[in-house]
Amino acid sequence: MLQVKNLKKTYVSKGKKVEAVKGITFETEKGEIFAILGPNGAGKTTTIKSILRLIIPDEGEIYINGIDVHKHPSHALKYVSAVLEGNRNIHWKMTVYENLKYFGYIRGLGGKYLKSRISEILEFVELTEKKNELAGKLSRGMQQRLAIGIALLPDTPLILLDEPTLGLDVESSLKVRQMLEKLAKDGKTILLSTHDMQLVEKVANHVLIINKGRVVVSDKKEKLLDAFKKKRFKISFLSNNGYKELEKFGTVVEENGEKILNIQIDNMDQLYEVLEHFKNKNIEIKRLESVMVNFEEVFVNIVRGDEDGLS
Numbered sequence: 001m002l003q004v005k006n007l008k009k010t011y012v013s014k015g016k017k018v019e020a021v022k023g024i025t026f027e028t029e030k031g032e033i034f035a036i037l038g039p040n041g042a043g044k045t046t047t048i049k050s051i052l053r054l055i056i057p058d059e060g061e062i063y064i065n066g067i068d069v070h071k072h073p074s075h076a077l078k079y080v081s082a083v084l085e086g087n088r089n090i091h092w093k094m095t096v097y098e099n100l101k102y103f104g105y106i107r108g109l110g111g112k113y114l115k116s117r118i119s120e121i122l123e124f125v126e127l128t129e130k131k132n133e134l135a136g137k138l139s140r141g142m143q144q145r146l147a148i149g150i151a152l153l154p155d156t157p158l159i160l161l162d163e164p165t166l167g168l169d170v171e172s173s174l175k176v177r178q179m180l181e182k183l184a185k186d187g188k189t190i191l192l193s194t195h196d197m198q199l200v201e202k203v204a205n206h207v208l209i210i211n212k213g214r215v216v217v218s219d220k221k222e223k224l225l226d227a228f229k230k231k232r233f234k235i236s237f238l239s240n241n242g243y244k245e246l247e248k249f250g251t252v253v254e255e256n257g258e259k260i261l262n263i264q265i266d267n268m269d270q271l272y273e274v275l276e277h278f279k280n281k282n283i284e285i286k287r288l289e290s291v292m293v294n295f296e297e298v299f300v301n302i303v304r305g306d307e308d309g310l311s
């Protein structure tokens, strides 16, 4: 659906060069929720804006539905719509309905089709009852839903969202999350840039982590979670003796009066070595279990690993 090949962008600001994106390559599949993650300044917004041609990259190719965005921008961009943070494309002094009508016209829709499309969208974003309210008077969550509704008007196969849950409360985030899931189920491809690890954990299929303008990891989310799960173990012991010994291997916490050792390993041999060590010291193990990890930990570990590698 979307192909980005060797994207590069350097900004020049006050005579200083900032290499924001240094050769990013990725590809999305139809119907997937593809999350772009990265610390502040990693290059996410630059990537998204380049896809939308709001920024002209220095190098690289971008194809939407097989069409070269650089060579045929207006044709390629027919297949994509976007919700960008900080520019939520809403007219505050228009009602919800007027906003949808106005942006519908801009996207070349009209007549009966636009009318029924607006009704459909109002239902989808759960704003039917608010259709006559001024956009400026809506809550932050409702405004975000309206922005998503506006982006959905032209019914494009690719939808880009920059920080769709930023500043939203739990309930509004949940609504956005459910909308994204429904859209993907309908076969839409969703590219999403976010810092919201819960959103990623709940909805993303594929995760692209970028740091300092480069791709650090690009993989299915489940695979990343699995890989980390295999690295984290929790060990409990039959007696509390010798726990000083344990601290060499990881962090020791107390749970229900029991000392629990949390360890992180790079490969299974390391785990066997630790177990062997305890055996030699006559420290008897009661239970060994792999630990569930959440996506936030996966992300932090990957970025930290990358930083260590870079330094």
Ligand SMILES: Nc1ncnc2c1ncn2[C@@H]1O[C@H](COP(=O)(O)OP(=O)(O)OP(=O)(O)O)[C@@H](O)[C@H]1O
Pocket (backbone or CB within 6 Å): 011, 012, 013, 018, 019, 020, 038, 039, 040, 041, 042, 043, 044, 045, 046, 047
């Ligand atoms: N117009 C600009 N002029 C100069 N430098 C810029 C400009 N836009 C972005 N940058 C710089 O490029 C780098 C990448 O910025 P970008 O906004 O793409 O990152 P990001 O991953 O979206 O960050 P965030 O999570 O903070 O939104 C940063 O160092 C940023 O300061």
